[in-house]
Amino acid sequence: MQLPRPLTLIAELSYQCPLHCPYCSNPLHIGGETYRHELETEHWIRAFQEARGLGVLQLALTGGEPMLRRDLVELCAGSRDAGLYSSLITAGTLFTRERAEALKVAGLDHVQISIQSPDPADNDRIAGNRSFEKKIAAAGFAKELDFPLTINCVLHRQNLDRIEELLDLTLALGAQRLELANTQYYGWAVANQEALMPSWEQLERAEEAVKRFRERVGPKVDVLWVLPDYFEDLPKPCMGGWGRTAMVVAPNGDVLPCQAASTIPGLEFANVRERPLAWIWNESDAFAHFRGTDWMQEPCRTCPLGRQEVDFGGCRCQALRLAGDAAATDPVCRFSPHHERVVAARTAEPTDEFVYRTMKRPRTLEIGSEP
Amino acid sequence: MTRPRLVTGARLRYDEVREEHLLLIPEGAVKLNATAAEVLELCDGERSVDDIVGALSARYEGADLSGDVQELIDAMAQKGLVVDAAA
Numbered sequence: 001m002q003l004p005r006p007l008t009l010i011a012e013l014s015y016q017c018p019l020h021c022p023y024c025s026n027p028l029h030i031g032g033e034t035y036r037h038e039l040e041t042e043h044w045i046r047a048f049q050e051a052r053g054l055g056v057l058q059l060a061l062t063g064g065e066p067m068l069r070r071d072l073v074e075l076c077a078g079s080r081d082a083g084l085y086s087s088l089i090t091a092g093t094l095f096t097r098e099r100a101e102a103l104k105v106a107g108l109d110h111v112q113i114s115i116q117s118p119d120p121a122d123n124d125r126i127a128g129n130r131s132f133e134k135k136i137a138a139a140g141f142a143k144e145l146d147f148p149l150t151i152n153c154v155l156h157r158q159n160l161d162r163i164e165e166l167l168d169l170t171l172a173l174g175a176q177r178l179e180l181a182n183t184q185y186y187g188w189a190v191a192n193q194e195a196l197m198p199s200w201e202q203l204e205r206a207e208e209a210v211k212r213f214r215e216r217v218g219p220k221v222d223v224l225w226v227l228p229d230y231f232e233d234l235p236k237p238c239m240g241g242w243g244r245t246a247m248v249v250a251p252n253g254d255v256l257p258c259q260a261a262s263t264i265p266g267l268e269f270a271n272v273r274e275r276p277l278a279w280i281w282n283e284s285d286a287f288a289h290f291r292g293t294d295w296m297q298e299p300c301r302t303c304p305l306g307r308q309e310v311d312f313g314g315c316r317c318q319a320l321r322l323a324g325d326a327a328a329t330d331p332v333c334r335f336s337p338h339h340e341r342v343v344a345a346r347t348a349e350p351t352d353e354f355v356y357r358t359m360k361r362p363r364t365l366e367i368g369s370e371p
Numbered sequence: 372m373t374r375p376r377l378v379t380g381a382r383l384r385y386d387e388v389r390e391e392h393l394l395l396i397p398e399g400a401v402k403l404n405a406t407a408a409e410v411l412e413l414c415d416g417e418r419s420v421d422d423i424v425g426a427l428s429a430r431y432e433g434a435d436l437s438g439d440v441q442e443l444i445d446a447m448a449q450k451g452l453v454v455d456a457a458a
Contacts (some may be wrong), residue, residue, distance in 0.1 A: 004387065007400065008398075053388070054388070055386075055388040057393065057400050058398055058399070058400070059388065083384070085382065085395040085396075087398055109380060109397070109450075112397070148379045148380025150397055150398075176378065176380070176397070176451070219448070219450060219451030276400060340425065
């Protein structure tokens, strides 16, 4: 089989973050020993060069909060030297004018700033941190320095009704892109599912608002809107297919096929400290495990819609969580024998209480064991 | 479209690994054929569409490429990838 070429390297530079968003996709055990020892500058820069050699074009500098890395300017320069297109995915609270200028000079290509809600008080409540004003200032610095600006907002029950305000704010900030990411239930979002799960009515209203905005504003702002998994009955090609387009490097150097893959037991993740990225992509167990279609079980194996190469069986982490088997069909699929679990989750009793993301171990919540 | 330019943040490059021309944009890449890459390289916010057609025509022994150039620029503008520097 001709192996696919990766397009994107997702560099999770650090899991440290000043925000405490209850939907964070980082693993629940971010505060544990596993991630304490972050990669050195030279490891990252070597990984960027190796990634380019493999065909990677896009580099996402993310976390946690990537601005907490003191060597971020060097990393941006390293990305530019390697020939990658770099995006900084930040909460914006540390994106001062001075640091933004240094990043621009170093060759950072694109800035993406998260907003938790267009309402300042609501933003700060969801983020668990007073951050709204700093985010707005950060967006201003990005524009002044002529960075292309993306605003991203993770959507859920607590902020979906403010979508019109969010669209207007995006326009006012001069952003070129708005990424409306409906919450996916991995990491911390699992612990907050009842507080985050929207209603059909909320989603429908939001989708309508997006449609009207697109008609009004045209191509000046590219709005990305995707219906959340739990409201679909056919799965999405998670990560564009396992080991097909992207790889994730965790702060400790472990290389994963997706941000949540560490939840899957029995996968062995190779580390960039020890192995070249090409070996990890081409040979390692974790990437080979669910690549292609040979690993599929029923009903995927004889999919009545012939979607094996369309959705690649959906999401492995979701299959593990809802069907108890990472090799099962994603229960989002209507042909999955566990699809009723997805349907039931849509109408679970809602709550407004959050379990906030923290590097400390919460005392009140059972969050799974340390690996 | 008076003086077309690439949208802020879009970068043309030739990918030696895939051996193809690309327009890199935030979190994406648009595949281009060699002619499209040549046209977009001329979309510098200084030249008019006529200037671009003229420059290409001079390179290709007077061939009239006005239809192709206009079509490409329109399609890219519709996707928000080319904007008018005069606007």
